[in-house]
Amino acid sequence: MDQILTMRVFARVVEAGSFTRAADSLALPKATVTKQIQHLEARLRVKLLNRTTRRVTVTADGAAYYERTARLLADLDELEASMGNAQTNPQGRLRVDVGSSVASLLIIPALSTFFARYPDIQLDMGVSDRPVDLIGDNVDCVIRGGELTDQSLVARRIGNLPFVTVASPDYLRRFGTPQHPHDLEGGEHRMVNFFSPRTGRMFPNEFEKGDETVSLDGQHRIAVNDSNAYMAAALAGLGVTQLVTFMAAPHLETGALVQLLPEWTTKPVPIYVVYPPNRHLSAKVRSFVDWAAELFARHAHLQ
Known part of the structure; x- marks a missing residue:
């Protein structure tokens, strides 16, 4: 049994918290990963991992073994990277x-x-x-x-x-051009909002001019959690959007989007x-x- 491979397998299981995820990341069959851990525990005569149907957790002995193993593997990787042409020709x-x-x-x-x-x-x-x-x-x-x-x-x-506030020409024809951020809080105007992919929390739309700051949610018909979908909604005329400048720039140049409230900025x-x-x-x-x-x-x- 390859001792270095066994240490890498054990470290991966600890880091992934799962035999399945460890096997996938190592491109090994799950049965091979399981067998490697069983042989390692038998050789060391200690229990390294606690296994449940949902999660793998490390024991006190396993944590101590992982700490030493991780350092050894890092030193080995550094040694190999320093040899030959690995530094000048990364691979x-x-x-x-x-x-x-x-x-x-x-x-x-x-x-x-x-x-x-x-x-x-x-x-x-x-x-x-x-x-x-x-x-x-x-x-x-x-x-x-x-x-x-x-x-x-x-x-x-x-x-x-940096961000820029934009809307499509079609949207502006239908709903008019806002003159102040507060115009976006009511009436006919709609925002395209963005919510956190992790928590689901809606991010507010923020505007700054001098010492004045306005933070608002705005009414929205659609909110998304993906930046490409966010831009697509702006181009489709679904509402006023605060896009990252590098995304908006090409569409501002072609006229597919129009910058709004240029005197109001958003913190980068x-x-x-x-x-x-x-x-x-x-x-x-x-x-x-x-x-x-x-x-x-x-x-x-x-x-």
């Missing part, structure tokens, strides 16, 4: 997760430059506005906008997301590359983080 599978609009409008259109620079990296990209469990889902890094809520994660700020949202603190920042992860930072630094609507 291997890289799992990232990116928000919907950032993926479709920013990252994916520029990926040919990433692969030209790093031809030996295989990129598996999850695309969703929903938060992910980096450790449990075995994700190397994520790109997300908004203030960080999990202070245990390591984050690198790579830009800001920071955007980060985030990765787990206990995961060695390998050459392949660092290559993607640095490339994404360069990409965002060059974009006029992200700074």
Whole structure:
């Protein structure tokens, strides 16, 4: 039995909290993962994991073994990365997760430059506005906008997301042009609202001008939890929308959207590359983080 493989399997089960998720992330049959853990516990003569039908939890002995194992595996990965050409030519599978609009409008259109620079990296990209469990889902890094809520994660700020208030020409023909944010609170006007994919909480629409701040929910016929759907609703004339500027800019240029209340601004949202603190920042992860930072630094609507 390969001892290093067994340690990796055990660490993955602890991190994923499930034999099934660990097996999926390791591309191994679930039976193989189960057998590896059984052999490990038999060899060590201690119980490492408590198993229920829904969840796997670690015992006190298992937690101590995981802490030492995680350090050993990180040291081994660092040693291998320092040998040969791994630093100058990063290689291997890289799992990232990116928000919907950032993926479709920013990252994916520029990926040919990433692969030209790093031809030996295989990129598996999850695309969703929903938060992910980096450790449990075995994700190397994520790109997300908004203030960080999990202070245990390591984050690198790579830009800001300014917003612009917009509506379609068809919407304005039907309902008129608002002259003040308070016009959106009643009467005929409707907002397209955005709610949290994690909590379901509706995000307020915020406006600032000098020392004056207006925060309102506005009446809405539709609210969504995906950024691409949010833009689609604006283009369909379903209401006034506060879009991230990089999403709105092409449609403002063509006239498909019209900027409203230009003297009122919305506080920009920071955007980060985030990765787990206990995961060695390998050459392949660092290559993607640095490339994404360069990409965002060059974009006029992200700074």
